[in-house]
Amino acid sequence: MTIPQARPTCIDLHCHSRASDGALSPRELVFRAHERGVTHLALTDHDTIAGLPEALEAASEVGIELVSGIELSCVWRSQTIHVVGLDFDACAPALVSAIAEQHDNRWRRARTIAERLDRLKVKDLLERATQQADGDVPGRPHFARVLIEAGVVKDLNQAFKRYLGAGKPGDVRAFWPELATVIGWILDAGGQAVLAHPRKYKLTATRLRALVADFQRAGGQALEVTTSGQSSGDLGFLAELCRREGILASQGSDFHFPGAPWCELGAIPAMPEGLEPIWRRFRQPVAA
Numbered sequence: 001m002t003i004p005q006a007r008p009t010c011i012d013l014h015c016h017s018r019a020s021d022g023a024l025s026p027r028e029l030v031f032r033a034h035e036r037g038v039t040h041l042a043l044t045d046h047d048t049i050a051g052l053p054e055a056l057e058a059a060s061e062v063g064i065e066l067v068s069g070i071e072l073s074c075v076w077r078s079q080t081i082h083v084v085g086l087d088f089d090a091c092a093p094a095l096v097s098a099i100a101e102q103h104d105n106r107w108r109r110a111r112t113i114a115e116r117l118d119r120l121k122v123k124d125l126l127e128r129a130t131q132q133a134d135g136d137v138p139g140r141p142h143f144a145r146v147l148i149e150a151g152v153v154k155d156l157n158q159a160f161k162r163y164l165g166a167g168k169p170g171d172v173r174a175f176w177p178e179l180a181t182v183i184g185w186i187l188d189a190g191g192q193a194v195l196a197h198p199r200k201y202k203l204t205a206t207r208l209r210a211l212v213a214d215f216q217r218a219g220g221q222a223l224e225v226t227t228s229g230q231s232s233g234d235l236g237f238l239a240e241l242c243r244r245e246g247i248l249a250s251q252g253s254d255f256h257f258p259g260a261p262w263c264e265l266g267a268i269p270a271m272p273e274g275l276e277p278i279w280r281r282f283r284q285p286v287a288a
């Protein structure tokens, strides 16, 4: 009998399938991750766990460890923030209903934007914006693209300046819950809350520290320290922040579609020394 050679551990805890704004089905995504050498994967679609059952089935076929995941939008000091939830009980009733409500909220906002722009007489505005969003809930950039297509405006800039930007009719606030609320959902379902791509919010260092402090106070456990396409300066900054605040570290590619050389499943820089990885806290801890 030959003992199969163990694959080196490769952990990717942030990616998207067609269940939100990714290009691949959950099944295709898991197969691609396996081909790229990923051994532990979390599918983290925006505000939905609809892709999880299909991903789980594919994962057991190819022999990947699938960790339950989601990326939840929320608000902190009027700024939209993303929180990745990992390793939670995907059947927890409170979480399931909170996610359903979050999804309804996104559609409610999209419908309100469409109604407010009704007077522009763009045929099938909401449907076309939804197509622009690949079937997911459209946001303002998707509406902007339809307005350009319909010849109402000449570019994105004009679309926002006239119809979608601050104070304009299509400027409908997202109905996102507070940061502490979504962290609570994840913790109550037995999971780990990770502050996604902390450098993407373009916050000053002072403001980012304030965010991290509030995140920890609400029970959040980790920062997403390594992600694809991030500068080494940002990586060093986040690693230092983790060490100083004693917060755990997570990593993920934030993969959405094939063909982007800067963002591929499993292609994540090595975790800097001296950080404690979030996966040691999983219900089935990963040794790496």
Ligand code: MN
Pocket: 016, 021, 046, 256
């Ligand atoms: Mn996305």
Ligand code: MN
Pocket: 071, 082, 196, 197
């Ligand atoms: Mn995000």
Ligand code: MN
Pocket: 014, 015, 016, 071, 254
């Ligand atoms: Mn993402």
